[in-house]
Amino acid sequence: KEKAEDTARQQAEGDTGKVLVAFFSYGGNTRKLAENAARYTGGDLFRIETEKSYAEDYDTCLEETAREMEQNARPALTTHVENMEEYDVVLLGFPIWWGSMPMAVNTFLEEYDFEGKIIAPFCTHGGSGLGSSVTDIEKLCPDAETADGLAVYGSRADQAGEQVAEWLEKLGLYGENQDREEEIQE
Numbered sequence: 001k002e003k004a005e006d007t008a009r010q011q012a013e014g015d016t017g018k019v020l021v022a023f024f025s026y027g028g029n030t031r032k033l034a035e036n037a038a039r040y041t042g043g044d045l046f047r048i049e050t051e052k053s054y055a056e057d058y059d060t061c062l063e064e065t066a067r068e069m070e071q072n073a074r075p076a077l078t079t080h081v082e083n084m085e086e087y088d089v090v091l092l093g094f095p096i097w098w099g100s101m102p103m104a105v106n107t108f109l110e111e112y113d114f115e116g117k118i119i120a121p122f123c124t125h126g127g128s129g130l131g132s133s134v135t136d137i138e139k140l141c142p143d144a145e146t147a148d149g150l151a152v153y154g155s156r157a158d159q160a161g162e163q164v165a166e167w168l169e170k171l172g173l174y175g176e177n178q179d180r181e182e183e184i185q186e
């Protein structure tokens with residue numbers, strides 16, 4: 001089944017090159033955006049996962065992640081992109097944690113060579129918007145081109161299909177062969 005999906009994705013690729021949709025999500029909000037983005041671009045979906053699991057309890061998770069921020073930690077990842085050199089565009093999704101991206105996204109960005117690639121960030125958040133994430137990405141990946149980012153309120157993640165589609169259209173990444181009508185009817 002996966003092979004067939006891969007082929008369909010390859011056929012859906014436009015002139016913009018091959019797209020990877022890499023995302024980190026703790027509560028599932030960002031995952032919804034990522035799934036839409038993969039569907040609309042025909043890109044490959046990749047979930048950034050950490051060795052450690054963050055506490056389900058929100059306050060405990062806040063404490064854990066605050067400590068990571070203080071220590072400028074690089075949590076180890078259990079998932080890896082085998083063929084990063086094949087991608088021209090990386091749509092990078094994450095929740096805003098403490099005003100920027102989770103430290104696991106830093107680990108991800110340091111693992112690969114993004115030279116010549118376009119990184120288009122998207123996030124879900126509780127009010128911060130993209131925070132300092134874009135600047136942080138640019139610092140970690142000075143050889144990549146950073147495209148305009150998308151910020152969606154976490155509470156709106158379920159209804160963000162159209163926002164995601166419009167963002168991708170602006171970036172010229174919206175796939176012609178995707179059946180947007182099914183998802184977003186006026």
Ligand SMILES: Cc1cc2nc3c(=O)[nH]c(=O)nc-3n(C[C@H](O)[C@H](O)[C@H](O)COP(=O)(O)O)c2cc1C
Nearest residue numbers: 026027028029030095096098099124126127128154
């Ligand atoms: C540890 C932690 C820190 C957070 N820090 C912020 C923040 O600084 N600013 C903000 O707007 N939202 C913050 N949030 C809210 C999340 O960004 C928001 O709920 C997001 O949609 C979660 O995405 P997810 O379900 O994909 O994990 C934080 C959430 C958590 C769990």
